[in-house]
Amino acid sequence: MTAIVGIGATEFSRQAGRTELQLACESITAALADCGLTPADVNGLVSYTVDPVEETELVRSVGFQEINWSSRVPYGGGGSMGVLSHAAGAISSGIAEVVVAYRAIRARSGATRFGGAKTSPSPTSNHAGTTAMQWAMPFGVLTPASWMGLNSVRYMHEYGVTSEDIGRAVVQVRAYAEVNPAAWGYQRHMSLEDHQNSRWIVEPCIHLYDCCQETDGSVALVITSAERARDLPQRPVRVGAAAAAGLFEQEIASDFYRPDLSIMDGSVALAAQLFGKSGYSRGDIDAAMIYDAFSPILLMQLEALGFCEFGEAKDFIAEGNLALDGALPTNTNGGLIGEGYIHGLNLVSEAVRQLRGTAVNQVADATTILCTASRTGAILTTDPA
Amino acid sequence: MVLVDLDEGIRLVSNLTDCPTDDVRIGMPVEVHFVPVGDDAVTIPAFRPSAFRPVAGNAGVGA
Numbered sequence: 001m002t003a004i005v006g007i008g009a010t011e012f013s014r015q016a017g018r019t020e021l022q023l024a025c026e027s028i029t030a031a032l033a034d035c036g037l038t039p040a041d042v043n044g045l046v047s048y049t050v051d052p053v054e055e056t057e058l059v060r061s062v063g064f065q066e067i068n069w070s071s072r073v074p075y076g077g078g079g080s081m082g083v084l085s086h087a088a089g090a091i092s093s094g095i096a097e098v099v100v101a102y103r104a105i106r107a108r109s110g111a112t113r114f115g116g117a118k119t120s121p122s123p124t125s126n127h128a129g130t131t132a133m134q135w136a137m138p139f140g141v142l143t144p145a146s147w148m149g150l151n152s153v154r155y156m157h158e159y160g161v162t163s164e165d166i167g168r169a170v171v172q173v174r175a176y177a178e179v180n181p182a183a184w185g186y187q188r189h190m191s192l193e194d195h196q197n198s199r200w201i202v203e204p205c206i207h208l209y210d211c212c213q214e215t216d217g218s219v220a221l222v223i224t225s226a227e228r229a230r231d232l233p234q235r236p237v238r239v240g241a242a243a244a245a246g247l248f249e250q251e252i253a254s255d256f257y258r259p260d261l262s263i264m265d266g267s268v269a270l271a272a273q274l275f276g277k278s279g280y281s282r283g284d285i286d287a288a289m290i291y292d293a294f295s296p297i298l299l300m301q302l303e304a305l306g307f308c309e310f311g312e313a314k315d316f317i318a319e320g321n322l323a324l325d326g327a328l329p330t331n332t333n334g335g336l337i338g339e340g341y342i343h344g345l346n347l348v349s350e351a352v353r354q355l356r357g358t359a360v361n362q363v364a365d366a367t368t369i370l371c372t373a374s375r376t377g378a379i380l381t382t383d384p385a
Numbered sequence: 386m387v388l389v390d391l392d393e394g395i396r397l398v399s400n401l402t403d404c405p406t407d408d409v410r411i412g413m414p415v416e417v418h419f420v421p422v423g424d425d426a427v428t429i430p431a432f433r434p435s436a437f438r439p440v441a442g443n444a445g446v447g448a
Contacts, residue, residue, distance in 0.1 A: 136398040138422065138429045141386050150388055150398075157411045256388055257396055 002088040003229035003236035004380065006035030006222030007349045012184060012340035014108040016216035023218035024053045024104035025061050031220040035232045037098060039063040042222075044096030045070040046083045048343065049127035053104050069096040076129045076252045077293055078266070078374035080344030085242035085378065087223040097224060103345040104218035114214045114341070117142035129252035136254070145211060145294060147254035149202030152296035154261035156205055159311030161299065163204060165318070167195035170209055170295050170337060172322045177334025180360045184213045185338035210295040215340035219349055237355045240368065240381040241278030245269035250375070253293070264297065266375035267304035274370070275306070280379050282306055286366040287329040287354055289347035291373035292336050302328075305372060324361060332361040344373045348380075355382045389415060389432050403433035 008030025010016070010023050032038060039062050045055055049072040059067060069090045073082035083101035090096040107114035118133055119142060125131045133147070141147065155161060171192050177185030190209060198208035229236035247266050249257040258265055275281060288307070292298040299313035307328055308316040316322075322330040333339040333350035340346060351369040353359040368381040387401045387409075401409060402420070414435035419428040 139386055139398055139400045139431075141398055146386060150386060154388075154411065256398055261388065 001226035001238060002091045002223055003226045003238045004084075004221050004223050004348070004352050005229045005232045005234055005236060006031040006033075006037065006220075007352050008032070008034055008220045009182070009342070009346065009349060010217045012182060012213075012215050012217040012342070012346075014214070014216060016106055016109060020052045020104040020106055020110075020218070021057055021061060023106075023216070024058060024102050024220070027104070027218035027220040028058075028062050028100055028102055031100065031222045035222050035234055037222060037232070040065045042098045042100050043068040044087065044090050044099035046086045046090075046099060046101045047072055048076065048079060048083070048103055049074045050076055050129065050343075051103055051105075053102070058102075069099070072127070073376070074127065074129055075246060075375060077291060077344045078252060079129075079244070079376050080291065080373040081242070081348070081371050081376035081378050082244050083221070083345070084223070084239055084348070084371075085244055085376070088239045088242050091223065091225055097228070099223045100220055101223060101345070102218065102220040103343050105341075105343055106216045107341055107343075108214040109216050115144055115211060132251050133254075136256070141254075144253055145201045145206050148294045148297065149205050151255060151261045152202075152205040152294070152300075155263075155296060155300055158262035159314075161311070161314050163207065164192065164196065165314035166205070166210060166295050166299060167192050167207070168314075169292075169298050169317045169322065170195050172317070173292065173298075173331045173335040173338045174209075176332050176361050177338025180334050180339060183334040183339040184215065185334050205296055206294055210337075212293045212336035212341040213339075215342060217340060217342050219342045219345040221345070221348060221352075235356050235382060237352045237380050237382060238384075240379040240383070241274050241280060242378040243270060243273035243277070244376045245273055246375050262300075263310065264300045264304040264374060267301050267372065268306075270372060270375055270377050271305045274377050274379060278379060280368070284368050285328065285370045285379070287332060287351075287363045287369045289332075289351050289369065289371045290330055290335075291344050291347065292331060293341065295337060297374070298330075298335075301372060301374065302330075305370070324363060329361075329363045332359055332363065347371055347373070348378075351380050355380060387415075387432065397430065399429075400431045401433065402431050408434075
């Protein structure tokens with residue numbers, strides 16, 4: 001059994017003014033300080049395949065002394081929660097004892113804006129997971145918003161979902177961000193009218209305010225055995241379950257070739273893994289952190305994960321269930337839309353804060369939280385093993 | 386931008402042409418034509434509203 005014992009982050013900005021390596025060093029140093037460990041205690045590293053920070057430079061810069069295990073998770077942001085299953089596997093097997101999971105990104109000020117057009121003619125994408133996009137590029141399907149848009153239109157058509165229905169989810173996560181000092185959306189109120197009046201990015205499904213923030217910053221987690229966690233200062237947040245499900249013909253952000261475009265069936269399969277094998281049920285979940293790079297997929301994941309029926313996320317949201325007093329408080333840091341886009345890993349930090357009881361928007365008595373990103377996920381809990 | 390299900394059983398990312406935006410409908414029958422792009426005589430498949438009523442099955446716009 002494993003536990004997250006430390007979390008760290010840089011500020012979230014649009015212009016970090018320093019390299020991804022520097023950002024990673026800062027968040028990792030903060031995460032180690034959070035749990036009272038030193039670089040010499042760490043012997044495992046895990047990040048995303050797409051992360052630009054090389055392990056060799058990180059070891060030199062942070063001062064790790066001996067790394068016995070490292071790993072990278074594919075599928076971009078959809079793989080973000082995979083760092084937890086990788087770390088848990090390494091620690092449970094005994095290959096690693098203390099693992100640092102990190103993601104460092106300059107999504108706004110980097111060489112290419114993360115939400116911008118991808119036009120590289122390269123036959124491979126350097127493990128960004130976007131190789132198949134070469135078949136979409138000639139038709140102007142160049143940006144993440146356009147990848148998401150095609151399936152989102154089908155979803156809206158299939159279930160009679162309107163942009164206002166989607167906007168209500170955005171209003172909720174932005175309300176959380178509005179009081180979170182770490183968030184881009186801090187003290188920036190957004191009404192449903194503001195959402196509807198923001199310009200179209202992909203008509204008729206994605207307004208400007210349906211898009212996450214392209215963010216510069218880094219987040220790091222320290223993970224170790226539940227046994228060792230008991231001797232560390234923070235309340236341990238146990239990885240109660242961790243799973244992944246990448247399906248035939250799935251792509252990284254556009255499942256153009258799956259049979260039913262209106263369903264995120266990678267998340268259906270993920271939920272079957274998470275709930276089917278762990279002994280947890282949906283009723284055990286006190287709050288959820290769900291990857292919201294673009295707001296339509298927040299609705300689609302709520303359905304795919306089984307918190308409501310297909311087509312009914314719009315009603316589930318309109319009834320206020322994502323709020324603190326609702327059935328499933330969701331993305332209480334403001335999500336990737338309202339807080340910032342550290343490619344999903346800042347959702348895990350928020351889950352940890354909730355379970356420590358230190359979140360800005362605290363869910364009362366939260367003991368068990370679901371973190372998911374399309375096809376990877378984990379159930380984090382303060383319950384003893 | 387459209388996804389098109391072909392009668393042959395595959396799906397293509399493509400463009401819909403020769404159709405006012407307001408007339409686009411999910412499921413509408415379309416037919417292929419080939420559009421030159423760039424300067425090097427490359428053509429790519431695009432789709433436009435079908436001139437014929439399909440007899441069985443549908444080549445339809447997927448999204």
